[in-house]
Each structure stands twice: as structure tokens, then as C-alpha cells.
Amino acid sequence: MRNQEFLDRVGQLLDSQRVGVLATHYRNRPHQSLIAYIHSESLQDIFFVTPGYTRKVEAMTADPCVALLVDNRQNVESDFDACIAITAKGMVEELAPDPRPSFLSRYLKKHPYLEEFVFSPSCRYFRIRVQSYTLVSSFQRVEELVLE
Amino acid sequence: MTLCLDLREIQSEHAPQTGGKASSLARLLQHDFHVPQGLCILTGAYRLFVDTTPLGERIRLELSRKEFRHMRWEELWDAALRIRNLFSRTAFPPEMEGVIADRIEQSIGGRPAAVRSSAIGEDSGQLSFAGLHESVLNVTGTSHILEQVKKVWASLWSDAALLYRQELGLAVEQSAMAVLVQQFVPGDVSGVIFSQSPLDPEVAVLEAVSGLAQGLVDGSVEPERWEIERHNARIHSHRSPLENRRVVAVSGGTRIVEDQGGRGESLLSNQQIQEVYTAALEAERLFGSPQDVEWTFGPAGLQILQSRPVTIKKQDRDEKRVWSLSLRRSYENLKELRVKIEGLILPGMEEAADELSWSSPGESSDRELAGQLEQRQAALDRWTDVYWSDLIPFAHGMRLFGQVYNDAVGPEDPFAFVALLRRDRLESVERNRLIRQMADHIRSRPQLRDRLLDQPLSHCDDGELLSLLEIYGLRYGNLLGLQADRNRLEEYLRALLLEMSDPERSLNVEQQPEDREEMEKQYLAGFREEDREHARELLELGRASYRIRDDDNIYLDRFKGLVREAEEVARERLRGRGTRGVDQLPGEELIEALRDPAYRPQPLVEQVEQAAPSEVDARQLLGQPASHGIATGRARVIRKPEELFGLQKGEVLVCDAIDPAMTFVAPLAAAIVERRGGMLIHGAIIAREYGIPCVTGIPQATERIANGDRLTVDGYLGIVAIDSRN
Secondary structure (H helix, E strand, O other): OOHHHHHHHHHHHHHHOOEEEEEEEEOOEEEEEEEEEEEOOOOOEEEEEEEOOOHHHHHHHHOOEEEEEEEOOOOOOOHHHHOOEEEEEEEEEEEOOOOOOOHHHHHHHHOHHHHHHHOOOOEEEEEEEEEEEEEEEOOOEEEEEEOO | OOOEEEHHHOOHHHHHHHHHHHHHHHHHHHOOOOOOOEEEEOHHHHHHHHHHOOHHHHHHHHHOOOOHHHOOHHHHHHHHHHHHHHHHHOOOOHHHHHHHHHHHHHHHOOOOEEEEEEEOOOOOOOOOOOOOOOEEEEEOOHHHHHHHHHHHHHHHHOHHHHHOHHHHOOOOOOOOEEEEEEEOOOOOEEEEEEOOOOOOOOEEEEEEEEEOOHHHHOOOOOOEEEEEEOOOOOEEEEEOOOOOEEEEEEOOEEEEEEOOOOOOOOOOOHHHHHHHHHHHHHHHHHHOOOEEEEEEEEOOEEEEEEEEEOOOOOOOOOHHHHHHHHOOOOHHHHHHHHHHHHHHHHHHHHHHHHHHHOOOHHHOOHHHHHHHHHHHHHHHHHHHHHHHHHHHHHOHHHHHHHHHHHHHHOOOOOOOOHHHHOOOOOHHHHHHHHHHHHHHHHHOOHHHHHHHOOOOHHHOOOHHHHHHHHHHHHHHOOHHHOOOOHHHHHHHHHHHHHHHOOOOOOOOOOOOOOOHHHHHHHHHHOOOHHHHHHHHHHHHHHHHHHHHHHHHHHHHHHHHHHHHHHHHHHHHHHHHOOOOOHHHOOHHHHHHHHHOOOOOOOOOOOOOOOOOOOOOOOOEEEOEEEEOOEEEEEEEEEOOHHHHHHOOOOOEEEEOOOOHHHHHHOOOOOEEEEOOOOOOOHHHHHHHHHOOOEEEOOOOHHHHOOOOOEEEEEOOOOEEEEEEOO
């Protein structure tokens, strides 16, 4: 698959889903959480919002290396051939709350019901700088692209 | 997609989109009944509004905060208020707004309108759901009408509707509501007629009130009443009007005023009675069953406002629900209740408590002590009943004001109005201030503090502290009215004062609400000049409700303290006689044993329910964000009132339910977590007074959180995170 075709499929999948599974680790123990995300057009960045006192923030503060799994499974038999899953791996960084990060307006377009949550003073803003995407399709086809 | 239909266009097949009320009115209009012109905004419009805006998911998020079965009446109120605010603050998609606005313009023009709910299944079945949803009268201007349409939609999720969610089959995905927008008729006399009485099939029952029918429907005006024999249309019985009040329209609603008409004169002439009766019979023939018809005589003569089948109201057997519904009070009712509370109830409580305080249990004979205990318990029972019947319902004044404030100002936070209510001094805050004064006094005298580290309070030689202690005792009695001997109580107070006077620690202080004057101006600006006085009255009522909600508990606590004082003396004496298990004996057993020295009460065997062990550990708990802020600290779980005295500065107070008597620890707590839910309960009120975060409505808070657990309390999102276990 060519780069652009690969990236198009990644972009389509990220567009089609609202939440993904964020994998972190802390003190040698794995931790996963569901997050509502958006991605940049270039696919180099993925943004999300979470309260500052959660386990994932504690883990990301200790080690910013994270992975995000997004898939379109529907819990039916055909998932085995039709489901696509991507894993974005990269480094996470916190964004300053003031001035409000520019991704928020797009974030609220995708998740308008989260307005109260997003603007709560308890929430913090994060960006994953994606280093690579792994794409799994047709049950066992696995492809990977390292971003520049 | 068709969003609206004129009443003249509605056919029977439209019923699923128009609701019963609109469908019946359309049929009446098409059969030449006089029905006010108007249109029906179909259920599809509701669905479009909810599905094309973030509203649907936000309602789902709001309702998923907590399982319904765990929600208290106050939490249902809060959820309904938040949902109402969401509707108000969500803009119509422009295209949809344009289509509906055009239809309203065509149908209503610049005339005043009535905006009424027409819910699916509202008037069918055995339970009548009338009154669960909102209607707004006398609304002028298309944009205002559109705003009211959103409020009527929001009432699909009113607190009362949520109580009947199972019967109504409420579900965010499927439920919808149609809305009627009709020309408003400023009725001179209005009422309802049952073409056949549900109690006597031989007669029809006609009831009339002066002004709008609202006063009759909500029970605030007693009607004039006729029974008419169905076989010859003769009046069978007549009851004259009992009062000279009428409901009139004011901007966006109604008000009760004194009627200028002659007292005792009949509201309807014989001809008018026959006219209404004939219309009801014709409606009965048209629909094929006896009808309950709402009517009014306006400038254009008789108009029919509603017609639905007569149903025998089935008694609702859910007592809790019936009680919750009884808490919804009108402004008039609350105004009368306030006069009663301030003029009779609170002074009555004070007087009764003063009188009971004259007797001194310690110096009485056993027989006298038994009598005192009986008297004190009877007084406590009596005033507790009054507390439930009059004082708790008065709390609705805050909510009524909150709704009016939100309609006028449209704030982002639906509970912002609370800041405007905090004007008067709360008894509990006054009491806390006195404790604070003692602590400050000790703090400013390091030598006194050093002495108090190993000396009882009463042994101290500081005149000022002793006089403050005396004032405290006289005004508020024992802290918490605790069941403990004086020495132990003094120890508790000493520990509290030492903690509060620690020079290394700063205490939380009461917050001054910001911009209250500005808020008040903004609120009043939301009303027309002629309605501002009423707006001020509502604010005043809200403030009284806020204050009394807190003070009434302090008053009631005096009786609890008096009972406990007498019980303690009784236990002491019985212990001296060698009676076993004295500490567990209920009051009546104590009385019996005091009166009859030969009586040997059986000690109670305490049944301890063993909860099934669970290894599931709570990490993050979800409740209601009752006071803003975030704080982290160790949990101090309070299972018995005396444990409050162990609270140290910076700890998070975790308890089942805070009452005002317990709030003296607010200056020390980093945050408050409470099992009992609600935005306007004592824990929330006191947390806001001191500007500390508070999350309420955490089921089993005191079981799921352990002493010493490190917590983060998020008072913005209503989350309690257990960062680490002790």
C-alpha cells in the first residue's frame, strides 16, 4: 500500500470513530483508558482532554510514551474480516490551558456534548505527537508507517 | 419533513405526531366548536431539535449520572433543572427555526399566544398525567414563543415526569413531545366541565373561577360549582364561590390577584351555564365518551381550550412519589407558607424549646424526669412532623426562584442563582462564627493554647473564653446535642478548638459572593417594568427559603438536644440501679423504668447486618458537582457525629448526610463528600459558603471510602477520585 493510501485509511478510521483506547504504563504496570479524541489533518497529532487527577495523567507524567488503539468493530461475526484497527504510537505532551488551545473548537465540533467537561477547570489538554501508525485489517494483515 | 400543522390541517392519522390535546382540539375546530386558532409543532420537530444538536447526548449524560432508583427527590429536581437549562441554552438549527417561525407568524401574528404541551399518551390510560408538563400563557413575539417552545419540550423531563418515567415510558432515544401554539384568550371566567361526573353518572359537574382556568387546574383558587342533571339539564346543586381571587395573565405567566367583582355573585349566568353544558354534551357525542372539557369566556364568547376523556383517577399507591409531587408549590402557596413559618412555626418552636428548658432533669425526681422525657419526646415528634409538612416544602421556594432566574438570565450554570440567595445570615454560619471567635482568641494567646493542651476547657482561667463558652451554651446548647456526658463533650470541643487555633494552619473563611448587586440587576432586567416588583418578591421568597432551609434544622436540633439531655440523666440513674444494657434502651423503656422501680427492661440484642463482602474496589465515584473547586486530601469518614471532632485541617469530610449542626467543621475541611444527593442540601450550602469543593449523591460514600484514603474531590465535574488507599 502506498503511503497516501495508508494515511487515507488511517484518516478515515480516525474520522469515523469517537473514542479510542489509550495505553500508558506506570511503575511497570500497564494501564488503559477510553478517551474521546480528534486528530490533526496531517495525522501527526492526536488531541484529547482528561481531568488532571486521573491515573492516565499520573502515568503520562511519569512516562510520556503512549499508544492509542482505534477500531471499528461492531461485535458481529464479520468483524473478523471487515474490522480495521489502528494503533498510533507516540509521545504525549500537555498543552497550556491559557490561552485555550486552538484544537478545542474542532474538538467540540466532534464531541459537542462534552462542552461542560472540556471547559471544566479540572480538565487538562494533551497532544500525542504520533511517531508511527500500525494498521491491522482482514484479521491478520498488519502494516506500519513511521511518520517523518 | 413537516414540522408544524395548523389545527385545521390535523387529521386523525396525525395523532402520533400531534399528541392527544392537539388532536382533540383539531377535531373540535373542524366540527365548528369555538377553539382558539393555532398550530401544532409536531413531535418530529422535537426529535429534529434533540438529534441535530448536542442535546440528546447531554440529556443521556445527565440521566446516567446515577441510577434512577438511587435518586432522591432533590436529585430529580436538580436533574430536571439542569435539563431545562440545556434546552434553554441550545439554539435552534437555523433552517428549522426559520420554518417554525414562519408558521407561528402566519398563525399568531403579533398577538399573544398560549404555548402548551401536547404529549403522546398524556391523557390516556388510567393514570392521568395532566400537570406533569409545562404550559406558558400570554407570550408575545415569535422569538419569545420559540423560547417557550423549548421550555415546554424540556418539561418532557420535568421532575414530576421523571417520577413517572416508567408509566410514561420515558427514553431519550424515543420520547418526544408536540407543542400547541394558540392565540391566547384572556378569559374573564374560565373552568372545566365533566359532561358526566365520574362519581354520579346522572349529573354533569361544572366548575368556574374568575379569570384564567389556571387557578382551578393548579388548585390555587377554590371554584364555584354546579351539578347539572343530565336528563333535563336542570341545576341539581350549586356551591357559591368561596373567595374573591382571580388568576390573570402577566408577561410569560399568570398571577393571582384580588378580584374587583362583588363577593358572592355567581360567575356565570344561567344562559352561560347552559352554553357550556351544551358544548360539553356535543363534545361527548363527537368523541363517543364523557368528556372533561376546559373552557373560557373571552371577548369572543365561549372558547374550548381542551377536551379529553373523563377518567377516574387511580389512586397512586407510591406514597414516596405522591409526597414528592406535593412539594411542588405555587408562588401563592409558598407566600402563605412563609407567613405561617415565620409568624407561627419558628417562634412556636423557640417558645416551646425555651419552656422545656426550664425543667432541669438533673434535679428532678424519677417520676418528674419520666414526665419531662415524655414531654420533650412529644415536642420533638410534633415539631418533626411540622418540619416535614411545612418546612421541607418551603424549600421549593429556592427552586421556584431558580427557575425564574434561569428563564430571565439564561446563565451557563443552572445553579448560579444560589449566590443571589446568600444574603441573610444563616444560623449555622453565625454559630460557626462564634466557634471561630473562640479559636481565634486561643490562637492569639499562645500560653492559653499551651495550657489547653493538657487542661479541660472549664478549668481555664481566661475570662473572655469562659464568657464566649457561656454565650455559646446558652444560644446553641451542646454541640450536636450529642448523647455524651458533659466531660466528653467538653473534650470534643477542646480538640476542635485546638485544631482550629493551630497557628501553623489557616482556616477556610466564608466567601463573599461576587457581583451580587450586578447579578440582581441582571435578573431584574429580564422583566418588563410592570413585572419587576413581582420579580423582587420572588427573589425575597427565594432568600427566605434558603435561610429557613438551614435555620429550621438548628431549631429542631434544640429539641433533639433536650431529649438527649433528659435521656442521659435517665440512663445515668438506671445505670446506678444496676440496670443492664441502658445505653441501647429506647426512650419509652427509659420512661417505664423511671416510673416503675420494679420494671426490668430487656436489653436489646443488636442485629448487625453483614453486608456481602466485595473485593471490587472503587477508584473513581460519580456524584453531583455541588460546590465548585478541586481539592486533594486524606478522607475523614464520619460514621458517628462525635467522629467529627477528629477532623483535621486539610482533610476531606466524607459523610452520609450533613445537617447544619455538623457544619462547624467547614472551616477545617478541604472538601465535602456526601452520600445524600442534591445541589441545595446543607453540605452543598455550607461548602459554597466557605468556598470549598463539594460532591454530593455518592452512593454508599462512607462504605466505599475509608478513613485516610487519599482523595481528589472535583467540585466542577462531580467526581471523587480515590488516588490511593490508606
